[in-house]
Amino acid sequence: MEPEGRVILKGEHIAKHFGALAALSGVDFTLHEGEILGLIGPNGSGKTTLFNVITGVYRPTKGKVFFEGQDITGLSPHKICQLGIAKTSQIVQPFTHMTVAENVLVGAMYGGGLSQREAWDKTWEVLEFVRLDKVGNVSSGNISIPDRRRLELARALATSAKVILLDENMAGLTPSEIEEALDLLRAIRVRGITLMVVEHIMRAVMGISDRMIVFDYGEKIAEGTPGEIADNPEVIKAYLGEKYA
Ligand SMILES: Nc1ncnc2c1ncn2[C@@H]1O[C@H](COP(=O)(O)OP(=O)(O)OP(=O)(O)O)[C@@H](O)[C@H]1O
Ligand SMILES: [Mg+2]
Known part of the structure; x- marks a missing residue:
């Protein structure tokens, strides 16, 4: 499935190492204008690290980040925020x-x-x-x-x-509070803002995302519609034994 909007944010072969630990290894992703992209994966799979690479908190060990066609790899967090990415x-x-x-x-x-x-x-x-x-x-x-x-x-x-990255913004909310939070995200999208959503609450992230990507041990193991992701054997395996399965 190819999303409709133009590519607003793109990561190419992103790697981030902390000493011997590869928090991210060779991740590619695209975010299309106007979409809600869900990012899931077990604890420690590199989700927050990716957000920190995108927003300039960490410089990637390898790879590049492009925003509206411009290479923003290595720019300061302040500059990246001014260009239009917030988290x-x-x-x-x-x-x-x-x-x-x-x-x-x-x-x-x-x-x-x-x-x-x-x-x-x-x-x-x-x-x-x-x-x-x-x-x-x-x-x-x-x-x-x-x-x-x-x-x-x-x-x-x-x-x-123009792009907001949400890192577990619904953690600790009750089911009715989650519904309200999802309504707010939909209203934000109506404003023309593109969202990338990291969330462990499966029902929420599956319900709101147009497309999803899945991380395991710093690698992207799956990509597709929420329906495709829910049926993907690799994804089920990655979550087996996880409390969020
Ligand atoms: N500043 C850092 N220094 C050393 N290791 C780090 C640092 N930040 C993250 N890590 C490690 O990198 C890996 C990925 O961490 P990250 O926080 O990106 O995972 P996550 O997918 O966001 O997990 P969670 O779902 O628990 O939030 C983990 O093994 C973590 O311990
Ligand atoms: Mg995290």
Whole structure:
């Protein structure tokens, strides 16, 4: 199955070694404009490492990353964010001494190109969109888990990213909170933003993804529609014995 949109983000033969450990070895992927691409794989299979390579936190040992046709390999995280790629963290780490709105403002300023006044306008627009406007002036240390997850998304949205990488943004949510989170992702897609979603909650990631890729031990072992992935014997094997199977 060939997705419809043009390729917005592409990885070629990406490898990342930490000493003797190959966290990623020779991974190729494409992300097409407007799609939701799911990325799954057992713990330690390299998902977060790939996000860190894409966003410039790590320089790959080998391989290249292209964004809108431009080679962005080795650029600083700040530069990559300004070009239009943002990610949410697996470990939620808001600046707890700041309010929810101030946290989102950091995203708006970091994304670049906005005056302080425009950044505040952007902040409140985004807070309303993710339905955090009512807690905008609350200290971010005092909000609920689902609100913290939404705050992570709001910070990414405030940078005016074209591509957002979500790293387990639904971890710790109840089933009804997961439904709300999925609705929010669909609304983000309607805004024209392209999403790459790492998630262990299979029902959620299978339900939302147009296409999926599967990692095992730092390699891509499968790629296809959620239906194809669910039936793939390699994938079932990789998850056998995993609590997420
Ligand atoms: N900074 C680092 N230094 C050394 N090893 C690392 C580092 N970051 C990740 N690793 C190792 O690389 C491998 C891949 O880790 P990664 O965090 O990418 O996995 P993951 O697929 O995101 O796992 P999880 O589902 O548990 O979040 C693991 O063996 C991990 O211990
Ligand atoms: Mg991870």
